[in-house]
Amino acid sequence: MIKWKDEYLVGITEIDEQHKKIFEIGERAYELLKNEIYIDKYDRIIAVINELREYAAFHFKWEEGYMTKIGYKRFFSQKVEHDEFIKKINSVDLEKVDMNQDEYLLSIIEFIINWIGEHIIEKDKLIAESR
Structure with a gap:
């Protein structure tokens, strides 16, 4: 479901490789969501x-x-978005994860997909364009 496409390339090799890793993590979340063998997916x-x-x-x-x-001029707005991403990940309610495991996995996947569309495609591409 979460597959890398060349349209996600920002044109900075190291950043593109790092973004691919985020896709891999998202894909693992998706595979876990689809997995019907594990009864308890919490860990x-x-x-x-x-x-x-x-x-x-x-x-x-x-x-x-x-x-x-x-000397990227939009550094501060990027930093704010990065901090918000970390804050969201750090605010995970472990009890809610345990109570609704598949629902929570779906929310992680949606979060990553939204991040790809709103941040990587719209914001990170501007970094390469400013060079």
């Missing part, structure tokens, strides 16, 4: 959330460093 959901949190923090730090290096 696996938490693992996906933790991986997304850790990788997003790494990616945002790298991307923000790059933007600073090139």
